Amino acid sequence: MTIICISATAQFRKYSNEFLNIGAGARGLAMGSAQIASVNDGTAGYWNPAGLVGVKDHPQLNIMHAEYFAGIGKYDYASLVLPTANNKRTIGITGLRFAVDDIMNTLFLVEPDGSINYNNIQAFSSADYAFLLSYAQKLKESANKNIHFGLNAKVIHRSVGKFAKAWGFGFDAGMQILHNKWKFGIAARDITTTFNAWSFTFTEKENQLNKLLQG
Numbered sequence: 001m002t003i004i005c006i007s008a009t010a011q012f013r014k015y016s017n018e019f020l021n022i023g024a025g026a027r028g029l030a031m032g033s034a035q036i037a038s039v040n041d042g043t044a045g046y047w048n049p050a051g052l053v054g055v056k057d058h059p060q061l062n063i064m065h066a067e068y069f070a071g072i073g074k075y076d077y078a079s080l081v082l083p084t085a086n087n088k089r090t091i092g093i094t095g096l097r098f099a100v101d102d103i104m105n106t107l108f109l110v111e112p113d114g115s116i117n118y119n120n121i122q123a124f125s126s127a128d129y130a131f132l133l134s135y136a137q138k139l140k141e142s143a144n145k146n147i148h149f150g151l152n153a154k155v156i157h158r159s160v161g162k163f164a165k166a167w168g169f170g171f172d173a174g175m176q177i178l179h180n181k182w183k184f185g186i187a188a189r190d191i192t193t194t195f196n197a198w199s200f201t202f203t204e205k206e207n208q209l210n211k212l213l214q215g
Contacts, residue, residue: 017128017130017156017168017194017196019075019096019098019128019130020096020130020189022066022075022098023046024043024046024047024062024064024077024079024094024096025041025043025046025062025064025077026064027041027043028043028046028047033047035047035048035051036048036174036185036186036187037176037183037184037185038051038183038185039051039054039185040053040054040055041054041055041060041062042055042060042061042062042079042080042081042092043062043079044081044092044134044136044150045079045081045092045093045094045132045134045152046077046079046094046096046132047187048150048174048175048176048185048186048187049092049134049135049136049150049151049152049172049173049174050136050148050149050150050174050175050176050185050187051136051148051150051174051176051185052081052090052092052134052136052150053083053087053088053089053090053136053137053138053148053150055081055083055090055092056083056087057083057087058083059080059081059082059083060079060080060081061078061079061080061081062077062078062079062081063077063078064076064077064078065077072100073098073099073100074097074098074099074100074101075096075097075098076095076096076097076098077094077095077096077097078094078095079092079093079094079095080092080093081093081134088137088138089135089136089137089138090134090135090136090137091133091134091135091136092132092133092134092135092136093131093132093133093134094130094131094132094134095129095130095131095132096128096129096130096131096132097127097128097129097130098127098128099125099126099127099128100125100126100127101123101125101127102123102125103123103124103125103126103161104121104122104123105121105122105123105124105161106121108120108205109121124160124161124162124163125159125161126159126160126161127158127159128156128157128158129156129157129158129159130154130155130156130157131154131155131157132152132153132154132155132172133152133153133154134150134151134152135150135151136148136149136150136151137149137150144179144180145177145178145179145180146176146177146178147175147176147177147178148175148176148177148178149173149174149175150173150174150175151171151172151173151174152171152172152173153169153171154169154170154171154172154190154194155167155168155169156168156169156170156194156196158196158198162201163200163201163202164198164199164200164201165198165199165201166196166197166198166199167196167197168194168195168196168197169192169194169195170190170191170192170193170194171190171191171192172187172188172189172190172191173187173188173191174186174187174188
């Protein structure tokens with residue numbers, strides 16, 4: 001068996017939504033992310049949506065948890081895949097989260113009189129979320145050649161405590177061609193680019209402190 005993979009990515013910024021490049025599933029990570037042509041299980045919504053047609057007859061649920069930087073960063077992945085009755089089309093839902101929790105906000109640790117008030121310390125999280133709605137379909141089925149196509153609609157949400165939030169939208173597309181013992185795969189991520197629109201919220205007291213720290 002020979003596998004040929006092609007991946008294309010379009011991004012507004014080089015490191016925008018970088019958490020989407022971590023991976024999904026033990027098999028995919030163990031193979032060094034070489035999944036575009038061969039993936040055929042519930043994790044295909046992440047790697048190449050065309051591979052979702054490999055899920056047949058019964059729904060499939062995938063869950064994964066990993067920790068990075070000695071447990072500081074937490075990564076969670078879950079997907080639910082629903083094949084149709086004739087196994088020609090498949091729908092999938094995928095959720096991703098990468099976050100650093102319990103970040104201490106010490107902006108107001110020191111009172112105006114110079115005293116330290118530990119009750120003013122509050123914890124917040126910096127988290128990135130992605131939600132993928134996937135659709136896959138068999139375009140051609142024959143004894144020696146199968147062609148599969150898939151598409152993702154993607155929603156990105158980023159949150160830094162109550163201070164900043166962002167929303168982004170994008171699309172992925174993929175195709176798999178199985179010809180005798182050959183497997184070809186192509187996945188195009190962010191074919192429309194995934195632009196993040198940020199909004200910031202600061203109280204008057206926080207704005208004053210920020211100006212003082214910057215000045």
